[in-house]
Structures are given as structure tokens and as C-alpha cells.
Amino acid sequence: MKTVLITGANRGIGLATAKLLKKRKYKVIGIARKKIRNFPGKFFECDLTNQKSIKKLIKQIKNYNIDCLVNNAGTSFGQSIDDLDLDTFDKSINLNLRPAVQLSLELVKNMKKKKFGRIVSISSRAALGRELRTSYSVAKSGLYGFTRTWALELAKFNITVNLVSPGPIMTELHKRNNSQNKSYQKKYLNQNPMRRYGDPSEVAAAICFFISDEASFITGQSLYVCGGMSVGHAPI
Numbered sequence: 712m713k714t715v716l717i718t719g720a721n722r723g724i725g726l727a728t729a730k731l732l733k734k735r736k737y738k739v740i741g742i743a744r745k746k747i748r749n750f751p752g753k754f755f756e757c758d759l760t761n762q763k764s765i766k767k768l769i770k771q772i773k774n775y776n777i778d779c780l781v782n783n784a785g786t787s788f789g790q791s792i793d794d795l796d797l798d799t800f801d802k803s804i805n806l807n808l809r810p811a812v813q814l815s816l817e818l819v820k821n822m823k824k825k826k827f828g829r830i831v832s833i834s835s836r837a838a839l840g841r842e843l844r845t846s847y848s849v850a851k852s853g854l855y856g857f858t859r860t861w862a863l864e865l866a867k868f869n870i871t872v873n874l875v876s877p878g879p880i881m882t883e884l885h886k887r888n889n890s891q892n893k894s895y896q897k898k899y900l901n902q903n904p905m906r907r908y909g910d911p912s913e914v915a916a917a918i919c920f921f922i923s924d925e926a927s928f929i930t931g932q933s934l935y936v937c938g939g940m941s942v943g944h945a946p947i
């Protein structure tokens with residue numbers, strides 16, 4: 712039975728992934744700042760932006776023989792160029808990028824020894840560029856450089872490193888960062904070729920694919936789960 716560590720696992724895409732992996736007989740370890748009841752596996756509370764908290768987590772997970780890592784914890788920071796400040800920029804890097812690299816560095820040692828590993832990071836369609844999202848887009852596109860470089864260095868150890876890049880998925884993050892005004896929502900959805908929001912389970916399916924044995928020869932890739940929005944807008 713393979714063991715998967717998922718960050719940002721207490722709701723949204725992370726929780727949907729934990730549930731699907733459990734159903735597919737993986738052993739799941741979840742991480743977020745707040746534990747939830749009935750999580751389908753072991754759970755550790757950790758603030759991934761806090762070094763003390765991460766170091767404690769690293770000790771806690773040391774003996775778990777983790778095969779796969781899903782770097783999912785993240786949040787979006789919306790600011791125009793005029794409002795952009797470097798504290799927000801640092802916050803975005805410290806949550807959306809740094810912990811993914813730090814946890815991967817920690818877990819890859821054991822993966823190399825075992826000659827097996829899967830690292831899947833959750834980027835975003837915003838990595839391609841999205842208005843009012845400098846700090847978020849920079850951090851999420853950083854995951855591309857990380858993933859592609861690690862894919863090249865780790866292929867000989869049978870470790871794959873891939874990305875899933877969601878588009879608009881109806882989660883707390885999306886609600887927090889986008890207007891819930893009805894007419895805005897209508898216009899927003901009309902831009903999406905599929906004219907609807909994605910469900911967290913649809914992203915979880917892509918994450919689980921990269922983790923599965925079926926994806927054993929796929930590395931350094933990004934799979935967009937965005938209703939086609941990374942290709943273009945819906946025709947007028």
C-alpha cells in the first residue's frame with residue numbers, strides 16, 4: 712500500500728484528493744493548519760509558512776515511509792500593479808512555492824533510496840498570466856520551473872514530478888477571491904468554454920492519475936483542469 716502526503720488537505724481540492732486516494736486504497740496523510748473530523752487518514756496540523764511548525768512536522772512524518780507528495784496548500788493574492796507590495800509578494804512565495812520545495816527536498820531522500828516516488832504540485836491557470844494576480848502567478852509559475860527541473864534530475868530514480876493546473880474550481884479559495892455578484896459570475900462563466908465551474912473531485916482525478924501506476928512514464932508535465940480556459944475563451 713502506497714503512502715501519500717497531501718498538503719492543504721482539510722477542504723477543497725486537497726480533501727477531494729484525500730477521499731479519492733483512500734477509496735483507491737492508498738494510505739493518506741493530510742496537512743493543514745486546522746484538523747477536521749473524519750479526515751480519511753492521519754492528519755497533522757502545520758502552518759506551512761512557519762519554519763518552526765514545518766520542522767515539527769518533518770519530525771512527525773519521519774517514520775511514515777512516504778511514497779508520494781501532493782503539494783496542494785496555497786492561496787491567491789489579488790492586487791493590481793498599482794497596489795502591489797512586496798510583503799504580499801513574499802507571503803505568496805512563502806505559501807505557494809517555498810513549502811513545496813522544502814517538503815519535496817525532505818521526502819525525496821527516501822524516494823531516491825526506494826527508487827520510487829511521485830511528486831505532484833498544484834499550480835494554476837494563473838501561472839500563464841492573469842490580471843491582478845502578480846504575486847500568485849509568479850509563485851505558481853515558479854512551480855513549473857521546479858517541476859520540470861526536478862523531473863529531469865529524478866527520472867533515473869523512477870521518481871516522477873508533475874503539475875496539475877486548475878482553472879475555476881468552486882472552493883472556498885475561489886469564493887474568497889472572486890466577486891460573488893450574480894452578473895459578474897455570469898460573465899465569468901460565459902468566458903469558460905465549458906461554461907461552468909469545475910468540481911474539486913475533477914482536479915482530484917488528475918492528481919490521482921499522476922500518482923497512479925498508469926502514469927509511470929509521464930514526468931515534467933502539467934495537466935490543466937480548467938474547462939478549456941487555458942486554451943482560450945468561449946467563442947462570442
Ligand SMILES: NC(=O)c1ccc[n+]([C@@H]2O[C@H](COP(=O)([O-])OP(=O)(O)OC[C@H]3O[C@@H](n4cnc5c(N)ncnc54)[C@H](OP(=O)(O)O)[C@@H]3O)[C@@H](O)[C@H]2O)c1
Pocket residue numbers: 718719720721722723724725742743744745757758759760783784785786787806833834835836837876877878879880881882883884885
Ligand atoms: N479553486 C480554484 O479555482 C483554484 C484554481 C487554481 C489553483 N488552485 C490551487 O489549488 C490548491 C487548493 O486550492 P482550493 O481551491 O482547494 O483552496 P481552499 O479550499 O482554500 O484550500 C486551501 C488549503 O490550503 C490550506 N492552507 C492554507 N494556508 C495554509 C498554511 N499556511 N499552512 C498549511 N496549510 C494551509 C488550507 O487549510 P487551512 O486554512 O486550515 O490551513 C486548505 O486546506 C491551491 O494551491 C490553489 O492555489 C485553485
